[in-house]
Amino acid sequence: MSTESTLYGWFARSAAAHPCAPALEVAGERLTYAELRQQAERLAARLVTAAGGTPPRRVGLLAARSVTAYAGYLAALRTGAAVVPLNPEHPAARTREVVAAAGLDVVLAEPGSPAPDLPVPVHVADPDDTVSAPASQGSFRQAEPDDIAYLIFTSGSTGAPKGVPVRHRNICAYLERIAGRYGIGPGSRLSQNFELTFDGSVHDLFVAWAGGGTLVVPARAQLMSPVRTVNSLRLTHWFSVPSLITFASRLGTLAPGSMPTLRWSVFGGEPLTLQAAREWRAAAPGSRLEVLYGPTELTISCTGYRFPDDPAHWPDTPNGTAPIGSGHSGLDLVLLDEDGRAAGTGELCVRGPLRFDGYLDPAHDTGRFLTDTFGPARGGPPGPGHWYRTGDRVTLCEGLLVHLGRTDHQVKIRGHRIELGEIEAALRGEPGVRDAVVVTVPAGDGEPELRAAISGPGCVPDRLYAALVERLPPYMMPSRITVLDRLPLNPNGKIDRRAVRTELGHPH
Structure with missing residues (x-):
């Protein structure tokens, strides 16, 4: 696979080679590479205008699972800017915090989305953006390998999200190693399961587009029925967190041979148990199975493990999880x-x-x-x-x-990276809360969930829930807040998290 020096270059090469091949299917719309490129070029011109006529350096993308989201991602890159994904479902206060921390020049929002009051220009995409706006390519800036390609904000232990800048040379080096692994070409249909604020989405988009495949975007509700989604969308490539296997298993849909179209299944974001891997492999016997591991700071993944085709040759690990390779x-x-x-x-x-x-x-x-x-x-x-x-x-x-x-208090909940300290800091910031600790306990389906224990005079869980909703995204919300007279301490005077779990009825 040829080397490109910018992230947009990987898409542009496929658009030139396969202009009539389908590039995107989302929300009932289907765009070829030529059509998606045209929309991106025109949106890019709109962004330059919205930024005051100068190519922006950083563009916020307040959109999800729509043509605007994907054409907008490419548009921001086309102007030479760094993309900063913003989740429309996150609290407005958190979005404003990220916008300020990122130093955005402009935000692109999809039509109908509730755009919070932001301190930067907001361009709301409309149908005219994609049919009448001329693309003034001379007003775009050519990105360089050392420029930031995208900026992902992860949970921070101090109570504020941490910005992780990934440069074009980082993500292009990743694609050089990964994009050719899965035999993708025109006719390949790849799932886009991750939200754009999660760096797994960059793998989804550009591994698909680097090879000329079709990025197929399920509706959010479809993710809870993976087998039905694979079959109804005729997917050939699947990438998700392993916990979606649990959903499929609970639905009783992981029958042997139930996903005949799959050729590749890739899992990342959290440990994959060998038992779950066997279930998925039996349901998709024609699919090769791979695990990718890596934090956002190491550009999506830094290790990989490909399972042998014969399950009899699969490894036996000390904790029953698949190797990260x-x-x-x-x-x-x-x-x-x-x-x-x-x-x-x-x-x-x-x-x-x-x-x-x-x-x-x-x-x-x-x-x-x-x-x-x-x-x-x-x-x-x-x-x-x-x-x-x-x-x-x-x-x-x-x-x-x-x-x-x-080695610390960071956890993964259905693929989301969460610093427990960020939730604890939010709780301690509320009136009357003397101290707070957040732990993970097994939920009814065996997956981890968040529980909080607090101490302090007059603490009311319902009031604290209402306050947290204004500050934290849904995946960081504790499922329960318990008020204790005091939080248990270990001999060193620190909060004893094991004892807290016992207090909450989960001694292990």
Whole structure:
């Protein structure tokens, strides 16, 4: 697969090679590569006008699962800007916080979406954008490999979202390693399951478009019925969090051979149990099965594991989860024990062309990078030789990496990366709350869910819920808030999370 130096270039090459092939199917509409490129060019011209006639540097995209969302993503890249996805379902206060932190020049919103009051120009797309606006290509800026391609905001332990800038050279290096793995070409139909605020969506979009395949976008409600969605949309490639296998299993739809169209199934964002992998493989016997692992800071994924075609040859791991495999080519990986020495089990640290250059706010870099000798990096942006500390505890098992858990209080809930400290900070900021702790417990379906315990005079859970709804996205909302006289402490005087789980009725 040929090398491109910008993210838009990967799409443009396929648009030139396959202009009549379908590029996008969403919300009942179907666009060819030529049509999608034309819409992106015209929206790009509108964005330049909305930004005051100068090509914007950063564009917010307040849209989801619509033509505007996907044409808008390409449009922002076409102007030479970085894309900053904004979720229309997130609280307005959080959206304003991200807009301010990102330093946006303009926001593109889809028609009919409730656009919050924002401190930057907002262009609401309309049908005229795609049929009459001339594309003045001379007003666009040519992005460079060192420019930011997209900016994803993840949960932050201090109570504020953290901006993760990914540069064109990072994402293009990723596509060079990944886009050719799955035999994608015209006729391939790839799922787009992830929200645009989740970096797995970048894999969805540009792995599909790099090969000339069709990006097929299920409605959000369809994601709860994966087997029906695969069959009704005639998907050949599937990428999702493993918890969707649980939904399919609970529905009783994962019958052997029930997904005959699938040729590739890829899972990431959270551990895949070997039991779930066997269920999915039996339901899609013609599909190859792969796991991708990696935090946003390492450009979507940094390791991968492809299951052998014969399930009899699948590995047996110490915790019953699929291996995360081995590192992508050109990356350096090391496991460091608690003393900072290379070991067979420890925190996974990574460096190489997929590693980002540091957070949007350099204050968030503190403690996240190590020098080439594994000492803490201090002062200035991280250099090429610095290691990124993932915070994931990993072991080597028969030459393969296996994920064991976290070294901190970050969790994954159905693929969403959540810093428990962000929820705790939001709770502690409410009147009357003396202290707060958030833990994960098993839900009825076996998947983890969030529970909060608080202490303080006059705390009322319903009032706290109402306050959190104004600040946190839905996936970060605790399923229950329990008021305790005091939070249990360990011998070191810190909150004892294990004891909190016991108080909440979940001792393990």
